[in-house]
Amino acid sequence: MADPPKFDEKSRYTEGRGIAGAFPGETVTRRRLMEGTAMAVGGIATAAFALPALGFALGPIFEDVSRENWQPVGTEGDFNTQTYIQRVINIAPEIGDPGKTTVYVRKFDQARDDPRNKDQPFVAISTRCAHLGCPVRYIRASQKFVCPCHGGVYDFQGKVAGGPPVRPLDRFYTRVRAGKVEIGDRFSVNSELKRFSPRDPSNHLDGLWQYLYPSRPTT
Amino acid sequence: MKLSAPPLPKFLRPSPPRPGTGNGGNGANAGNGAGGNGGIATKPKPKDQAVEGAASVVGWLDERSGVSPFLRGFLYRKTPKGTNWFYTLGSATMFAFLSQAVTGVFLAMYYEPDTATRAYSSAAHISNDVFLGEFVRGMHKWGATVMIILIFLHMGRTFFFGAYKYPRELNWVIGVVLVVLTLVMGLTGYLLPFDQRSFWATVVAVNLNSSGPVIGPYLADFLRAGSEFGPTTITRFYALHMLLVPGLIAALIGAHLYLVAKLGTTAPPWLKAEKKDLLTEEL
Numbered sequence: 001m002a003d004p005p006k007f008d009e010k011s012r013y014t015e016g017r018g019i020a021g022a023f024p025g026e027t028v029t030r031r032r033l034m035e036g037t038a039m040a041v042g043g044i045a046t047a048a049f050a051l052p053a054l055g056f057a058l059g060p061i062f063e064d065v066s067r068e069n070w071q072p073v074g075t076e077g078d079f080n081t082q083t084y085i086q087r088v089i090n091i092a093p094e095i096g097d098p099g100k101t102t103v104y105v106r107k108f109d110q111a112r113d114d115p116r117n118k119d120q121p122f123v124a125i126s127t128r129c130a131h132l133g134c135p136v137r138y139i140r141a142s143q144k145f146v147c148p149c150h151g152g153v154y155d156f157q158g159k160v161a162g163g164p165p166v167r168p169l170d171r172f173y174t175r176v177r178a179g180k181v182e183i184g185d186r187f188s189v190n191s192e193l194k195r196f197s198p199r200d201p202s203n204h205l206d207g208l209w210q211y212l213y214p215s216r217p218t219t
Numbered sequence: 220m221k222l223s224a225p226p227l228p229k230f231l232r233p234s235p236p237r238p239g240t241g242n243g244g245n246g247a248n249a250g251n252g253a254g255g256n257g258g259i260a261t262k263p264k265p266k267d268q269a270v271e272g273a274a275s276v277v278g279w280l281d282e283r284s285g286v287s288p289f290l291r292g293f294l295y296r297k298t299p300k301g302t303n304w305f306y307t308l309g310s311a312t313m314f315a316f317l318s319q320a321v322t323g324v325f326l327a328m329y330y331e332p333d334t335a336t337r338a339y340s341s342a343a344h345i346s347n348d349v350f351l352g353e354f355v356r357g358m359h360k361w362g363a364t365v366m367i368i369l370i371f372l373h374m375g376r377t378f379f380f381g382a383y384k385y386p387r388e389l390n391w392v393i394g395v396v397l398v399v400l401t402l403v404m405g406l407t408g409y410l411l412p413f414d415q416r417s418f419w420a421t422v423v424a425v426n427l428n429s430s431g432p433v434i435g436p437y438l439a440d441f442l443r444a445g446s447e448f449g450p451t452t453i454t455r456f457y458a459l460h461m462l463l464v465p466g467l468i469a470a471l472i473g474a475h476l477y478l479v480a481k482l483g484t485t486a487p488p489w490l491k492a493e494k495k496d497l498l499t500e501e502l
Binding site for chain 2: 132
């Protein structure tokens with residue numbers, strides 16, 4: 001006949017589990033408690049420096065530090081509806097020359113332009129290629145924007161006419177103050193020139209694709 | 220005839236021969252000018268003294284660290300028959316990394332990661348004005364290319380020799396992470412000279428990251444520290460390039476080497492196991 005089990009392995013008490021040196025009524029051994037405490041203290045100490053450091057590095061992802069920035073680029077009379085005039089604005093003034101970028105500006109044309117954007121008195125096209133961000137150049141003879149890097153081509157409206165770009169060229173908000181044309185923040189457009197918050201080059205904005213490239217906190 | 224030792228103070232007396240040195244000991248240890256203990260006192264030659272000094276330093280270190288069994292196992296480990304020059308590609312890659320680390324440390328003494336003006340001009344200063352600056356910068360630049368070539372040759376060797384198979388899969392995985400980190404080094408280092416080419420190459424590279432669905436744009440924001448190339452982009456790249464990624468690479472090279480030493484290397488695939496010889500040897 002087998003003896004009844006001397007120790008119950010499922011007992012709440014260390015004494016009941018047959019652990020050497022157990023105290024009556026004790027549920028956790030001192031060794032186990034110290035192990036847990038040491039682990040917890042180490043974990044807290046690690047988290048105390050690692051989490052702030054991680055947040056410090058990742059912070060800029062969740063922060064919009066750009067302020068509304070209107071830059072005058074000339075008088076109304078400087079621009080026409082027929083062709084683009086080249087202007088330079090600075091989109092990151094803190095860094096000097098590297099923050100400068102070229103903008104192609106023309107007057108909004110009621111006859112030719114999409115009525116979606118008729119609240120903008122001017123059309124200011126960004127030179128940032130929608131493929132991978134190289135600077136495009138406007139070729140007046142062919143009325144096309146051409147990218148030197150991978151052969152992206154855009155038509156007069158900035159819509160994709162050929163090559164790898166996934167959406168039209170970005171634009172900037174425009175306004176007129178005291179006779180001066182001012183260029184504001186960037187916005188992106190899809191192939192129907194519907195406006196979106198600024199997206200990075202290479203981010204699609206048509207059909208189901210647009211949900212894979214959502215708006216970000218930084219823009 | 221053995222004479223008794225003169226009554227010298229303790230520090231002037233010749234030290235007794237080291238255990239195990241036998242009769243050779245009296246020559247090397249009778250250098251105190253007092254006649255020595257053996258009568259035939261010969262002054263130790265400088266070469267002997269140097270060898271003795273070095274041996275005692277090494278002995279001192281070894282006695283306190285116990286490193287020699289480890290080093291013996293690591294450096295004199297067995298290698299299979301057929302080991303050839305292709306097996307040196309990993310070490311070659313590591314030396315390329317060490318060269319990059321050393322030249323990089325010295326370049327950091329002159330380089331200033333400031334977007335507005337100083338990055339380009341400090342890089343130009345290294346090339347044009349600093350003594351040997353062009354040479355050290357050139358070593359760093361071309362060494363980067365050499366490291367990429369070597370690491371892929373090493374990877375190809377591992378693949379074609381089947382050296383990634385059991386039990387070495389973990390080492391292959393670590394190696395792949397090392398390849399990726401090496402490419403990250405190439406990406407982050409390319410911006411630092413801050414000329415037109417490096418600026419636009421980095422713009423394109425960051426936008427390539429952005430093309431990944433859902434997390435891509437956030438990755439690009441992380442690399443740029445914002446939605447546009449801004450004042451902290453270059454410092455961010457610099458910190459990744461000289462602190463974070465090299466540290467990771469060094470740590471993973473350690474793990475990689477540990478596994479190489481632990482598991483040993485594989486024979487080339489064209490060698491068949493010599494079963495017969497092995498059997499007779501073991502019997």
